[in-house]
Amino acid sequence: MKKQKLVLVGNGMAGVRTIEELLKLAPDLYDVTVFGAEPHGNYNRILLSPVLAGEMSLPEIMLNDLDWYRDNGITLHAGRKVTKIDRVRRKVIAEAEDGSVIEAEYDRLLLATGSVPFIPPIPGKELSGVLGYRDIADTEAMIAAAGRHRHAVVIGAGLLGLEAANGLMLRGMDVTVVHLADWIMERQLDKAAADMLQASLEARGMKFLLARQTEALVAGEGEEGARVCAVRFRDGTEIPADLVVVAAGIRPNYALAEAAGIYCGSGRVRGIHVSDTLQTVTDPRIYAVGECVAHRGTVYGLVAPLFEQGKVCANHLANFGIGRYQGSVTSTKLKVTGIDVFSAGDFSGGPDTEDIVLHDRQGGVYKRIVIKHNRIVGSVLYGDTADGAWYFQLMKDGQDIHEIRDHLMFGQNHLGDAGHKGENKAVAMADTAEVCGCNGVCKGTIVKAIKEKGLFSLDEVKKHTKAASSCGSCTGLVEQILASTVGGAYQAVSAYDKPVCACTDLSHGDVRKAVRQHKLLTIPDAMAFMEWKTPNGCATCRPALNYYLISTWPHEAQDDPQSRFINERSHANIQKDGTYSVVPRMLGGITTPDELRRIADVADKYAIPTVKVTGGQRIDLLGIKREDLPKVWKDLGMASGHAYGKSIRTVKTCVGSEHCRFGTQRSMAMGVDLEKMLFGMWSPHKVKLAVSGCPRNCAESGIKDVGVIGVDSGWELYVAGNGGIKTEVAQFLCKVSTSEEVREYSAAFLQLYREEGFYLERTVHYVHRVGLEHVKKLVVEDADNRKALYGRLLFAVQDYKDPWAERCADDAAAPLRRQFETLEA
Amino acid sequence: MTTELEKLPVATEAAGDWKTICALQDIPVLGARVVHSAQGDIAVFRNAEDEVFALQDRCAHKAGPLSQGIVHGRQVTCPLHGWKFELASGEAVAPDVGCTRALDVTVADGQVRLKV
Numbered sequence: 001m002k003k004q005k006l007v008l009v010g011n012g013m014a015g016v017r018t019i020e021e022l023l024k025l026a027p028d029l030y031d032v033t034v035f036g037a038e039p040h041g042n043y044n045r046i047l048l049s050p051v052l053a054g055e056m057s058l059p060e061i062m063l064n065d066l067d068w069y070r071d072n073g074i075t076l077h078a079g080r081k082v083t084k085i086d087r088v089r090r091k092v093i094a095e096a097e098d099g100s101v102i103e104a105e106y107d108r109l110l111l112a113t114g115s116v117p118f119i120p121p122i123p124g125k126e127l128s129g130v131l132g133y134r135d136i137a138d139t140e141a142m143i144a145a146a147g148r149h150r151h152a153v154v155i156g157a158g159l160l161g162l163e164a165a166n167g168l169m170l171r172g173m174d175v176t177v178v179h180l181a182d183w184i185m186e187r188q189l190d191k192a193a194a195d196m197l198q199a200s201l202e203a204r205g206m207k208f209l210l211a212r213q214t215e216a217l218v219a220g221e222g223e224e225g226a227r228v229c230a231v232r233f234r235d236g237t238e239i240p241a242d243l244v245v246v247a248a249g250i251r252p253n254y255a256l257a258e259a260a261g262i263y264c265g266s267g268r269v270r271g272i273h274v275s276d277t278l279q280t281v282t283d284p285r286i287y288a289v290g291e292c293v294a295h296r297g298t299v300y301g302l303v304a305p306l307f308e309q310g311k312v313c314a315n316h317l318a319n320f321g322i323g324r325y326q327g328s329v330t331s332t333k334l335k336v337t338g339i340d341v342f343s344a345g346d347f348s349g350g351p352d353t354e355d356i357v358l359h360d361r362q363g364g365v366y367k368r369i370v371i372k373h374n375r376i377v378g379s380v381l382y383g384d385t386a387d388g389a390w391y392f393q394l395m396k397d398g399q400d401i402h403e404i405r406d407h408l409m410f411g412q413n414h415l416g417d418a419g420h421k422g423e424n425k426a427v428a429m430a431d432t433a434e435v436c437g438c439n440g441v442c443k444g445t446i447v448k449a450i451k452e453k454g455l456f457s458l459d460e461v462k463k464h465t466k467a468a469s470s471c472g473s474c475t476g477l478v479e480q481i482l483a484s485t486v487g488g489a490y491q492a493v494s495a496y497d498k499p500v501c502a503c504t505d506l507s508h509g510d511v512r513k514a515v516r517q518h519k520l521l522t523i524p525d526a527m528a529f530m531e532w533k534t535p536n537g538c539a540t541c542r543p544a545l546n547y548y549l550i551s552t553w554p555h556e557a558q559d560d561p562q563s564r565f566i567n568e569r570s571h572a573n574i575q576k577d578g579t580y581s582v583v584p585r586m587l588g589g590i591t592t593p594d595e596l597r598r599i600a601d602v603a604d605k606y607a608i609p610t611v612k613v614t615g616g617q618r619i620d621l622l623g624i625k626r627e628d629l630p631k632v633w634k635d636l637g638m639a640s641g642h643a644y645g646k647s648i649r650t651v652k653t654c655v656g657s658e659h660c661r662f663g664t665q666r667s668m669a670m671g672v673d674l675e676k677m678l679f680g681m682w683s684p685h686k687v688k689l690a691v692s693g694c695p696r697n698c699a700e701s702g703i704k705d706v707g708v709i710g711v712d713s714g715w716e717l718y719v720a721g722n723g724g725i726k727t728e729v730a731q732f733l734c735k736v737s738t739s740e741e742v743r744e745y746s747a748a749f750l751q752l753y754r755e756e757g758f759y760l761e762r763t764v765h766y767v768h769r770v771g772l773e774h775v776k777k778l779v780v781e782d783a784d785n786r787k788a789l790y791g792r793l794l795f796a797v798q799d800y801k802d803p804w805a806e807r808c809a810d811d812a813a814a815p816l817r818r819q820f821e822t823l824e825a
Numbered sequence: 826m827t828t829e830l831e832k833l834p835v836a837t838e839a840a841g842d843w844k845t846i847c848a849l850q851d852i853p854v855l856g857a858r859v860v861h862s863a864q865g866d867i868a869v870f871r872n873a874e875d876e877v878f879a880l881q882d883r884c885a886h887k888a889g890p891l892s893q894g895i896v897h898g899r900q901v902t903c904p905l906h907g908w909k910f911e912l913a914s915g916e917a918v919a920p921d922v923g924c925t926r927a928l929d930v931t932v933a934d935g936q937v938r939l940k941v
């Protein structure tokens with residue numbers, strides 16, 4: 001088949017990202033031709049500020065060099081400005097500086113012409129030494145001017161203006177920032193934060209003239225003719241200026257489109273008008289993405305929304321036709337090294353809004369969260385922006401925050417995640433500081449990878465550096481590093497909305513829903529129904545799918561061992577040297593002399609190198625060869641302890657009133673009872689319980705998925721505690737009087753989690769996501785629903801057979817045992 | 826990144842005889858079996874299309890047993906730290922860099938034959 005022709009006008013971040021996304025989906029669909037007005041490959045425009053500041057070089061900010069275009073068979077016309085679109089003959093016409101003309105025909109056309117700096121109509125704006133701030137040429141001109149001249153004036157104290165001013169100052173110029181409004185960055189910051197930022201920049205030597213209107217740029221005599229020499233204000237005062245950078249905002253660059261008769265709006269919202277599929281409203285063959293676009297009345301000037309647009313646009317160009325762009329919520333960060341500012345949403349206040357404010361002028365910290373009807377609508381952070389991504393996420397998700405209101409200001413991690421010395425301010429960390437304690441990745445390594453490889457998302461950083469890819473406790477830190485390195489280009493993606501993995505566009509929630517609604521019972525059927533992009537998934541999606549099938553349709557869905565992680569497939573825990581560890585079941589942590597003798601005999605017979613007591617009150621035999629597993633199980637004569645599964649692990653108990661002089665309840669018996677009830681329960685992640693016989697809580701019920709604490713009048717139930725990566729105290733669910741109620745309520749909570757939790761989501765994260773109110777409503781307040789949940793859990797675990805017994809029996813089926821046997825060659 | 830493979834003796838093209846190791850059905854679909862050999866453990870994989878592949882059973886990263894990983898498409902994911910390898914060539918999937926040795930393996934009359 002003859003390939004269709006796709007022409008891209010605008011060789012910038014939005015357009016090229018769209019092409020990259022398209023090549024991933026349909027590499028052979030189009031012959032692609034790219035026109036760029038600048039004589040370069042595609043570079044990371046956001047990093048021009050660090051280049052100006054001398055912190056990075058131009059080669060470091062290239063995203064796609066010329067080889068990339070060649071390797072992908074893309075024709076690139078760099079340094080050619082498209083001057084006309086002929087929609088009737090479906091071609092574009094471009095001119096080079098030397099006047100030569102090139103034409104290119106298209107079947108589909110993608111416009112990504114970006115924006116142009118807005119230069120207000122001030123007399124003298126055409127003088128030499130007056131620049132906008134947009135591209136490599138502007139940046140190079142500024143660097144050159146800094147080498148020869150002394151006085152710089154930046155007009156406009158927005159994000160771009162301040163970054164330009166900072167760069168020029170670092171290059172030795174005397175810089176004055178002139179601003180029309182009463183405080184700097186007035187669109188991103190409130191006055192309090194702006195004042196702090198201004199004071200901090202002033203301390204570095206930057207000067208400010210606020211509430212000043214520029215009347216004219218005054219010409220002087222330069223070597224090469226009329227050059228600007230001063231800026232004059234409306235009040236008649238003048239300041240010297242050898243270089244004037246106008247950063248008074250940007251305007252979408254839609255002139256080319258408008259001249260071709262494509263609707264570009266009128267009045268306030270000007271830009272190439274596109275639909276949710278990123279097609280121009282005028283011509284369905286023509287698409288547009290990026291800063292030149294007006295979508296639902298909004299023009300975006302930050303890069304993150306452009307990437308979202310690119311993804312949707314590529315999907316439609318690839319003829320897949322799924323996905324709509326529905327607009328973006330944006331946040332901003334100022335990229336001035338050593339200064340941390342974050343802002344998102346609407347913080348102008350209003351009749352229904354309320355503020356939570358922390359203002360430590362001396363300590364240089366200001367945090368303001370604006371709340372409306374129990375939801376975050378905006379936030380401004382200065383000095384400590386560690387929780388910016390979290391607030392932003394809560395705002396985007398529209399999450400009800402009244403439950404966490406009292407500690408909202410102290411951030412998400414005020415209890416601390418383990419593994420990086422409690423560090424929670426990435427900006428303050430040295431390059432040599434370890435960020436990921438699992439894989440030993442330092443901050444400098446992450447920053448380098450982000451810059452050199454042009455990474456924009458958390459997933460990309462995880463893939464390339466391995467940081468945050470093991471236990472994940474440093475995810476927040478890595479996100480901060482990403483945000484501070486690429487600035488506004490980083491857009492946190494809600495973990496709940498993002499696809500399960502690259503094999504599908506569906507999120508965990510979507511997959512759960514489809515499995516339930518369409519009664520999907522096998523992995524091949526589920527993948528076919530949900531149009532998986534890979535033939536049989538990957539190591540991320542298959543275990544998740546398998547869990548969703550068996551938890552939604554117990555006794556009906558087909559459990560696929562090949563889709564389970566090795567530990568669940570071999571019913572033992574794999575160790576670094578490929579041997580396994582075996583933990584026999586010991587209900588409630590109670591054992592007998594007979595069991596201990598057998599364990600000792602097994603340890604001797606198989607020369608087991610390490611015998612260890614676990615944190616969950618069990619005995620772990622480590623260093624067993626794969627071939628020996630069935631023999632070890634047989635000799636032990638004990639059931640599997642499931643220490644390897646996303647399943648019930650252990651119920652830890654204290655001795656309770658059976659022996660203890662303080663005990664108020666029989667905690668051992670309760671624990672044994674619960675553990676028996678839950679035997680064979682698979683869950684989104686591991687589940688640990690504890691039962692303590694009195695409030696002294698020796699079984700540590702406060703940090704368990706379900707914690708039970710006996711009191712004289714009954715039992716208190718706590719849920720969603722965690723003692724691992726994230727230390728989180730369990731939340732009080734309710735108090736009950738009898739052991740049967742403990743069983744019923746605990747089982748109902750766990751069943752709710754099993755039905756609603758996403759694979760690999762611990763109860764702490766699940767309850768964070770859905771809210772404790774939701775759990776209470778369905779488990780505590782609604783008795784019928786509680787009993788139904790309880791019934792479904794009992795049904796799911798009914799007839800569960802001990803997997804060790806099944807595999808070590810003399811007459812065990814060959815397929816069950818073959819994985820433990822080695823072949824000979 | 827140095828690979829564990831560099832420390833292993835490299836078999837030459839000529840060395841090795843074809844040996845029948847098991848029937849195709851003895852390997853689970855999307856699974857693997859381990860074969861003892863003079864050159865160490867070999868992982869023999871079977872994918873959903875009934876293609877078979879053989880790799881040295883040592884991940885290039887930290888020598889994890891690839892035979893115990895999850896098989897998908899024409900790749901396997903190591904059970905220890907999630908590195909992915911091409912079953913046909915033994916090459917790590919980018920951005921990881923490394924290689925584990927691939928061996929010749931065929932199926933004839935339902936029997937799996939390995940060249941060791």
